[in-house]
Amino acid sequence: MDLVLQLLFTGIGIGAVYALVALGFVLIFRATNVVNFAQGEFSMVAAYLMVVCVELGLPYWLSFVIALSGMALLGVIFNLGVYYPLRHRTYLPVIIATIGASILLSNSVLAIYGPQPQVLQGWFDTPGIQLGPVYLDSQYLLIIGVTILLVLFNFWFFEKTLLGKKLQATSQDKEMASLLGISVSTMIMITFIYSAVLGGLAGILVAPVLFVSIQMGSTIALKAFAATIIGGFGDVAGAIVGGLALGVIETFGAAYISVPYKDGFAFLVLIAFLVFRPQGIFGERVAEKA
Amino acid sequence: MKLTRREFSAGLAAGLAAPALMRSAWAQGATIKIGMCVPVTGPAAEQGLWAQNGAKLALAAVNKAGGVLGKQVELVIEDDQTTNPGIVLAFSKLAAQSDIVAFLGSIRSTQVQAMAPDVIKVGKPVMIGGTNPDLTHSGNPWLFRFRPNDNYSGRVIADYGVNTLGKKKWAIVHSTDAFGTAGGKALTEALTKLGAPPVLDQGYANQSQDFTPVVLAVKQSGADVLGTYFTFENDLGIFARQLRQLGVNIPWVGSPSVVAVSSTKLAGPALFGTYGVADFAEDSSDVAKSFGKAYRDAYKTAPDNQSAWPYDAITILSAAINKAGSTDPTKIREAILATQKFAGAEGEYNFDKNGDGLHGYNVVKNDKGKIVYDKHIDFND
Numbered sequence: 001m002d003l004v005l006q007l008l009f010t011g012i013g014i015g016a017v018y019a020l021v022a023l024g025f026v027l028i029f030r031a032t033n034v035v036n037f038a039q040g041e042f043s044m045v046a047a048y049l050m051v052v053c054v055e056l057g058l059p060y061w062l063s064f065v066i067a068l069s070g071m072a073l074l075g076v077i078f079n080l081g082v083y084y085p086l087r088h089r090t091y092l093p094v095i096i097a098t099i100g101a102s103i104l105l106s107n108s109v110l111a112i113y114g115p116q117p118q119v120l121q122g123w124f125d126t127p128g129i130q131l132g133p134v135y136l137d138s139q140y141l142l143i144i145g146v147t148i149l150l151v152l153f154n155f156w157f158f159e160k161t162l163l164g165k166k167l168q169a170t171s172q173d174k175e176m177a178s179l180l181g182i183s184v185s186t187m188i189m190i191t192f193i194y195s196a197v198l199g200g201l202a203g204i205l206v207a208p209v210l211f212v213s214i215q216m217g218s219t220i221a222l223k224a225f226a227a228t229i230i231g232g233f234g235d236v237a238g239a240i241v242g243g244l245a246l247g248v249i250e251t252f253g254a255a256y257i258s259v260p261y262k263d264g265f266a267f268l269v270l271i272a273f274l275v276f277r278p279q280g281i282f283g284e285r286v287a288e289k290a
Numbered sequence: 291m292k293l294t295r296r297e298f299s300a301g302l303a304a305g306l307a308a309p310a311l312m313r314s315a316w317a318q319g320a321t322i323k324i325g326m327c328v329p330v331t332g333p334a335a336e337q338g339l340w341a342q343n344g345a346k347l348a349l350a351a352v353n354k355a356g357g358v359l360g361k362q363v364e365l366v367i368e369d370d371q372t373t374n375p376g377i378v379l380a381f382s383k384l385a386a387q388s389d390i391v392a393f394l395g396s397i398r399s400t401q402v403q404a405m406a407p408d409v410i411k412v413g414k415p416v417m418i419g420g421t422n423p424d425l426t427h428s429g430n431p432w433l434f435r436f437r438p439n440d441n442y443s444g445r446v447i448a449d450y451g452v453n454t455l456g457k458k459k460w461a462i463v464h465s466t467d468a469f470g471t472a473g474g475k476a477l478t479e480a481l482t483k484l485g486a487p488p489v490l491d492q493g494y495a496n497q498s499q500d501f502t503p504v505v506l507a508v509k510q511s512g513a514d515v516l517g518t519y520f521t522f523e524n525d526l527g528i529f530a531r532q533l534r535q536l537g538v539n540i541p542w543v544g545s546p547s548v549v550a551v552s553s554t555k556l557a558g559p560a561l562f563g564t565y566g567v568a569d570f571a572e573d574s575s576d577v578a579k580s581f582g583k584a585y586r587d588a589y590k591t592a593p594d595n596q597s598a599w600p601y602d603a604i605t606i607l608s609a610a611i612n613k614a615g616s617t618d619p620t621k622i623r624e625a626i627l628a629t630q631k632f633a634g635a636e637g638e639y640n641f642d643k644n645g646d647g648l649h650g651y652n653v654v655k656n657d658k659g660k661i662v663y664d665k666h667i668d669f670n671d
């Protein structure tokens with residue numbers, strides 16, 4: 001039982017990381033109908049920004065604010081440089097442009113910062129708490145907490161605010177939205193900013209656990225991408241549930257079946273969903289979007 | 291004089307090509323070229339940088355001492371992207387340059403294995419750092435190893451844990467790539483010979499974000515000592531932290547990555563008190579000490595095996611070409627194999643017929659973040 005609880009905690013913790021990155025995927029997909037393959041690199045860039053600020057001797061909270069502001073700026077640049085010029089083309093050139101951007105981002109950081117992985121201290125001084133037989137890593141607790149808060153925030157933002165409703169309208173039907181006087185390009189700009197900040201937040205939160213390296217984004221993004229498909233592409237709740245499910249499944253699969261095939265379990269679940277329920281757990285309108 | 295269009299084109303082509311031709315003809319004679327396949331991008335880009343640093347340090351020393359065959363030595367670097375297809379491509383790019391006389395390959399066994407068939411085709415000496423024993427034991431005459439192979443690391447880890455620390459209940463954790471699998475196997479064999487077969491043999495895939503299942507397996511096995519073969523320092527750092535968090539504090543004797551500089555930095559206190567076999571230990575010899583000093587002066591950081599083996603490889607290769615008196619591959623090969631009692635940064639090189647230069651390891655300890663030399667264990671077979 002102790003073993004199960006410990007695995008469950010770690011599974012949910014790592015799943016929450018996938019969920020945060022998956023959320024970024026989903027938001028951009030809803031607004032633009034393309035998958036942003038640079039989403040993982042957003043996490044990596046934010047973690048490096050954070051490391052740079054902390055190394056400069058700035059307080060942790062200020063570094064956090066600067067790093068997230070930097071991500072908002074990156075969201076603007078990304079929208080103007082990668083999405084906007086190709087917005088009238090099909091989804092394919094845009095997807096390829098995001099892949100290109102991801103390569104550019106990771107190699108730029110490599111060129112500027114060098115390949116050495118970096119250490120980022122966690123938010124708390126205590127590394128974790130022992131709760132009976134289970135050890136709770138404080139950083140994972142923070143990640144889980146932030147994920148819960150973000151789920152609540154997203155619900156409030158998209159369902160209860162005018163801006164959120166405008167964003168939803170844009171993602172559902174751009175032409176109709178613009179006829180109603182909504183500035184579509186502004187809405188898409190806001191989506192990119194929000195996604196970049198979300199991706200950045202995931203990167204900063206996970207950095208103390210997984211260290212800061214050039215590859216950190218791509219490994220998480222691959223799982224997050226699988227999570228969005230499992231959850232139902234384009235569905236916010238699906239991204240969260242898909243991410244958590246993936247984290248728990250691979251942790252238990254590794255513990256009880258095989259450690260070397262840990263990644264295999266994640267993708268086995270993905271294949272099973274693609275075959276038996278391609279619209280994912282919550283998805284309904286995939287046939288129309290595919 | 292009237293110039294036809296054809297004559298004009300021919301003249302233009304010759305004019306454009308001439309400087310390039312002259313440059314290449316001049317370059318062929320001016321220097322001795324050594325090719326180096328090294329990760330500039332990809333997961334091992336960090337280690338690749340260290341390898342380049344080590345090679346360049348040796349190169350500067352060789353050139354300062356008059357070069358090779360009276361010429362300056364030049365290093366031609368090609369990115370292997372830390373992938374198998376990457377190194378195959380990098381090696382074929384270098385091999386296409388006929389004036390390159392010898393090569394430095396990878397520290398990664400998997401990648402050496404990938405390029406090995408092409409090495410036989412090209413038929414020129416390749417210095418390697420990969421420690422999978424099979425690399426030099428599969429009849430490839432052109433691979434020369436500048437680190438002790440995993441038969442020795444497995445034997446030294448087992449010998450130290452059983453005979454020095456007195457521990458007999460082993461858990462082995464290893465990567466499932468070529469390096470980790472071969473290492474885990476060598477350690478299991480060595481332990482079985484010493485009468486202490488492992489109670490747990492646990493593989494993991496590289497770039498894992500979470501090691502909780504592995505740590506819990508170690509905990510449940512009831513082992514009183516841990517032996518590891520980790521390929522990437524990131525993985526090792528995450529594992530070490532989770533190991534301590536979940537309350538596993540048994541002695542730990544690992545492959546060189548346990549005592550690598552970046553692991554020490556990433557894992558911090560989680561690695562305090564661990565032992566590692568290290569082909570490079572700065573306090574193990576005078577040559578190692580002077581290499582350490584030169585490296586610190588040049589790059590403002592401590593060296594480790596990632597930079598020590600390319601340093602030795604360039605030094606010994608240059609000496610061998612000088613001794614051979616020619617850049618003929620067969621003569622260079624004979625000269626390298628004839629290298630005996632050569633004091634390098636990694637230890638004393640005595641090449642055997644397989645192309646293995648070193649036959650033992652240092653055991654070092656992480657003493658509160660400082661890597662301290664403990665003892666050297668060498669084997670004659």
